[in-house]
Each structure stands twice: as C-alpha cells, then as structure tokens.
Amino acid sequence: MVTKEMETLSPEALSLFGKPTKAKLIERVVFWGFRVGTYFVLACAASIFIDIFYKGGKTVFQSEYPFINVEFLTGSPQTLHVFEHDGASYELSDSDFRVFKEEAGVSIVSDTYAYSGGGIWPCIVGTVLLVVGSMAIALTLGILSAIFLSEYSKPGKVLNAVRLSILNLAGVPSIVFGIFGMGMFVLAFGWNVSLIAGWFTLAFMVLPIVISASEESMRAIPQGLRDASLALGASKWTAIRTNVLPYAMPGILTSSIIGVARVAGETAPIMFTAAYALRDQLPWQGLEHWYDFFFQGVMALPYHIYVVSAKIPQNEYTSRMQYGTAFVFLFIVAGITLISILLRIRMRKKYRW
C-alpha cells in the first residue's frame, strides 16, 4: 500500500514496504493457526447445538397442526410399547396401550422401552419450581447482604477476609454443595428428598455468586454520586435508594439471571436432595396438608436427562426421548443465558463513567 506520505520517500526506502520478510511470513502462519483454533472451538460448540437441536427438534416439533408435539410437552414419562397388530405397527405410550388393548380385546405382546413414551411436563414443572424457590432465597439473602457489605460495612481486614472467602466459595464444585445438602437438609434435618431441601442446596450454591456480583456492581458506582446525594441532605438509605440501586440494578439483574441459568442447569446438587427419577403425580396433586407441598420430591429436567442417558440403552426409541428432553432443557437454559449476555452488552454501553 503506497500512501501520499510515502511518495516523498526515496525509492530504496519505498521498496521496504510490503516486502515479504521472514518475520511477516511467520506472523501470517501463526495468526492463521490462532484463527483456525478459534473457529475450531466455535465449530465444536456448534456441532453440539446442531446435533441436539436437529435430533431433538424432530421430537418436539411435527409437520402437522399444531406443529408442536403437545403430548411430549404436556404428558408425563411413560413406558413405550412397540408392537404389531393386524399388520400395522404401533408405538404407544403405556396409558394409550392399555386402552388399545381393551378395545382390541386380545393380548398383545409388545417390546417395552422404559421412559421412552409420554412427555416431560412434570420435569418442566419441577425445574421451574426449583428455580423459583431457590432464586427467591438466594436473591433475598444475596442482594441484602451485598447492600450491607458494599454500603454499610466498615472497610478493613475483616471485610476483605469475608469478601475473599465468598469469592472462593463461588468456585467450589457443585457436587460439594450436593453432598452438603444431602447430609444437612436431607439427613440431619430429616427433610428427606424434597423441594425445600433442593431449594436451600441450590440457593447456597449460587449465594456466593449473587453476593459477589451484586456487590461488585454496587461498588463500581462512583463515590461521588453518594456524596452528592448526602450533601443535599439525603439520609444514607435515601442516597442508596436513589443513587446507588438504580444504577447497580442492571448489574444485579444480570448476576441474578446468571444465577438462574446456573440453578436451572446444575444436576449434581439436586441428585440427592430434590430429584426423583419418576413420579406419577404433579407437585400439587395428592397433598394431604398444604405444607406437604414443600416436603415432596419432584422430577427435574437435568436429572431426567441423566436418568434417560445413563440408565437406559441407546436405540431409536429411547433416543427420541433423550434428545427431546435435551432440546427443551438446552433451549430453556441457553435462552436465559442469552438474555443475560445481551443485557450485559447493552448495559455496558449505557453506563460509563
């Protein structure tokens, strides 16, 4: 590239520009290496998305009206019966199979595939319940604690130590919280495998994340805003309410959405505290007392994926259920995360000081 300034240079100097040197060659090769590596990572992730969305999409969507497999989304998991009758082959879930057998009036021998029929409605319900309850606990405790740590506490060695340990706890593996929840809530408190045990386990798992992220976003707000507010005669709480929280809200919001995604996506903590492999009733059915609601186990999407992928063999009938569940689950979690990422990008542009 020869620009205007270069025209004044001598021809010898000019010839140096654009000349392929060894260093430049190496640079190009190395940069291509980086580029290939980066796109390789992207391709690997894409292959997972495509595989699950393509194969799972076949289960969730259908070509006729209403285009969505309603039974899959609203039914509960059942055994699938595959058989031939009168020359036609059928694939029916357990309840349909019984009706069919009675109508036909003959005994039918069928191949059965556990968990492969019906749908995943109880799992969706269970996951939503788990997320709502645990986030309610985690956000209340987390945000209020963050306000105290960021606004009211006195800086010093103790505060730094507390901050450091909270930050460290954020990196503790989820299975450790699982074993803690099992020992503490399920066994020591005698709550058994229940919603409430799962709520607390999950809440304590995301608590460090919520606290540190919320506190971070509050501390990022310039001290000047607080000072100006106080100088105008506002009380401490008024200053926080009008000059800290509104600007910290986006950060708190993104951190809590990340928390939601984490809570919804984790399997290890609920394996022993809240999740049942199979349960006929929905959480609000068959309750003797209103408080029984909290002390019942639920089905959950991540645990269901674990059960159907680890405990039953792979074949064309079971894989339909496996991929369908994975599709719905990935769709929910990825959707939540996408929102948080987009929100964060927008917020970064909005507030800059």
Added chain:
Amino acid sequence: MNEVDPDNRYDLNSSRKSFLGITWEQALKGLFGGNALVSIVVLGLITLFLFKEGVGFFGQYRESLSLHRQSGLEYVELIREELDSFSALEKYLNSIRSMQSEQLTAEGMEFKEIKATLREDEEFFYDFEDLGYPLREYVLDSNEVAIAARDRYEEMLNLRVHRSNLIEIGKTQEAEALVINDVDLEQLFELLKSKETDFIEINRKFRQSIPNIIEQAPLYENTELAAKMSRFRELSAMFLEELPGYEASLLSWDRKKPIGIGESFTAFVFGNKWVTNSSIQDWYGIAPLFLGSLLISLIAMIIAIPLGVGAAIYVNQVATPIEQTIIKPYIEFISAIPSVVIGFFGIAVFGTLVREVSGWEALSWISFFPMSERLTGFTAGGLLALMAIPTIFTLAEDALNNVPLSYKEASMAMGSTRLQTIIRIIVPTALSGIISAVLLGFGRVIGETMVVLLCAGNRIEIPRFSEGLGVVFEPVHTMTGIIAQELGEVVNGSIHYRALFVVGLTLFVISLLINYMAQKIVIKFQISRG
C-alpha cells in the same frame, strides 16, 4: 430524639418516627446486616459441616482396619498373595496353550487335529494346575474362618449397642433377656494360626514338585512358543524364590500390633483400592479416584489451554471488530451449555465418534488403537476441555485487554511486527492474568461431575501410567463421579457415608486452594503502569 443523629438534621425524605427507640434507618441497616450475617454464617456452616461429617471417617476406618487385623483377615490376605502369584503363573501357562492353538489354526489345521496335538502334552498342564489345589483350598478355608470370626464379633458389638440403647429407654428386662455371646477373636485366630504348619507343608511341596514337573514341560520347535516356555521357567523359578518371603511375612505379622489414626489416614490417602459393599473387607483409598480426576483434568487442560488462550489472543489482537463482537458472546454462550447435556452428547455422539476414528486404517500404527472402550478418560477430557475454554477465554481476554495500549504502541514504534509485539510484550504483561485464568479453568474441570459420571467409563483403578500415552484411552473413575454414583445408596453415619464426605472435603479444599492461588497470582503480578 431530634438530636440523635446530626447527619440527619436536614434529611427531608426520611421520616422521624421511631419504634422502640429504633429509627427507620437503623432498622434497615439491621436488616441488611442481619442478612449479611446469615449469609456468612451459612457459608461458614457449610465448611464446618463438611469437616464435622468427614473427620469422623478416620476413626471409623481405623476401627475397621484393626478389626480386619485382629480377626485374621489381614493374615489370610498375606497367604492370598502367594495364591495370586501362583494363579498368575497358571494364566501365563494358559496363554502358551492358546497361542499354540492359534498358531495351529493359522497353519490351517483341522479342529480335531489341533485337539489331538494339544492333548499330547496336556498332562504337564494338568499336573501344574493340580499343584495349586491344596493352596487354594487352604486360602478358602482360612478366609471362611476369619470372616466368621469378624462377623460374630461385629454382631456382638451390635448387640451390645442395642442393649445399652434398651437400658437407656428403660426396657431393662428386655435388655437382660438379650443373650450376647462373648466372642474371643484371639481364640478364633488360634484356629487359623494352628494350621500354619499346613501352609509350610504346601510350600515345601511346591519346592519339591515344581522343578520336577517343569522337567516334563513340552519342548516346542516353534521359537515363539519355546521363548515363552523358557520365560515360564524363569517365572516359576522366581515364584519358588519368593516362597520363603511369604512364610517370613506370615511369621513377622503381628496380630496385636495396634493401628494408629495416622495409619488409617495414610491408608486413605495412598490406598490403591476403593472397594465398597465387599464381603471380605471394604477399602477406602482415594488414590485411584484422585489420579483419575487429575488425569482427566490434565487431558482437558492440554486441549483447552492452547485453544482458550489462542482464541483470546486472536480475538483481542488479531480479529476484526465484527469478528470480535460475534465471537466473544458466542464463546461466553458455550459456558451456558449445561454439563449434563454435554455429558449426554458424549454418550450419544462423541464417545462413539472417538472409537470409530480410532479404528481408522490410517491410525492403526498407534499401538493402543483401536480402542476397546467407548467411554474413556479421553472422551470425558475432550468434553471437559470445551467447558474449560469459555472460562479460560473470558478471563485471559480480560487480562489481555488490561494491557495498556502504550505498551503495544511503543513496541510497534520500534519496528516489531504484531506477532513479535504479542509474544514479547503483550502476553508477558498479561501473563499473571492468563495463568489465573488457566487455574480457574482447571478448577472448573476438576469439580465437574455430570460429564465424568456419564463419559469417563467409571472403572476404579489407578490409571496405568506405565503404558505411556495409552493411559489416556482407558476408563477411569473420579472423585466427583464416585460421590454422585454412591451417595444415593449409603446409610447415614456409616463409614461409607463418611468416606464420601472426606472425598467431598478433598474436592472442597482443592478448589479453595486453586481459587486462592489464582487471586494471589493476579494481585502479586499486577501490571505496573508507571
């Protein structure tokens, strides 16, 4: 009341009302403080609870190990070692047989002919096998005695606990009605010890007959078979040489030697067996699980570090702005894939894919290909790498971003190329951030549960590092995996339950150390902007 807080004199917004002498401001502060206190206490409680449940393990394990010694089970195990090495000899002999028959088949012989040929020297093989019977019987018998002794002793202990429980709740009569037979382990052990002469006799016979039998060993014309047979001769000579060692270890074994808490600790840390629900003895050695976790993490990191750091450098320094705005959120988005979905992908697609690739002709020169297993350390490690890349990428990219622009400008002004600037200036400046990114990625990988539970193959054995790179393609078990797999079936307070807690505690400590180190590195090597 009006003069309580001079700061608030001109506060127009807050109400002056107070309840029980507490103003609204103070109440709010109390609320926030209370919540913070609850959070901190709860998070501290988790640590305490893990320690409390875990620490009890070592005492229980010590008791289990001393019962193992006192009932004589350990003694029987010493004898079993001799039986094991004898069985290894037999196995070697059988491998000669099957090799011979394979060779004959390859030569095109009929099945009947092969049988006839093999029959010619079957006497030698049968004779050798017969040698082992007395030893096998002896081990079985003594094992039975020792197990019976241990079971009776445990029953007595249980009954005693039951009786004291009954007395506690006031059912004295029932307690007195309980018949508890005192079990004298020492006496029962004498039964075992008295038969030691039999063992010496068996060994004497070995010394006598093995050389005799070996003289009758068939002489093969085939060089391969002959080589194997001469190797067998060496092996059996070695076995004979080892015999006095087994006897000596029996004699020096002391039933009364106490087992300290330190010994149960080392048995846990360095123990190479994790065996539960066994009829003989449960072993809780964390070494195979720890090494399994480490192996998988190393595989993942070897893949993830170049890709993660490379992608960070590419996006931060090389990529066009459009690429940047797309790739950054995309890689962050990868971290949103739930681990159980990745694990499922591993079972359904990736594991099969890896095995198929290993079966390609082009790769047949690699000694450990094609793989026999679908789910191996590599399957799990490869998927975990994908989970570690977003962590490494995001943090490393941040670190690169924090390098002051003037550094880059200065370097470019000196006439260096972009690559030279990156390698010599930017990466070294951001190195502390990159290292801590790698550490946190490692922390994420070692604590991951679902992927390893589904894809690592779950075989509890110390990975065979002696096999070189082939160890990567073997099924392994991990610390996280064992908790997830076994926690569902344990009895509250049992030794197994506590063992799992100690494994959890180990994970906890490891992840705390990694996080702490990552933070220290960042603080210590902060970029000076002077």
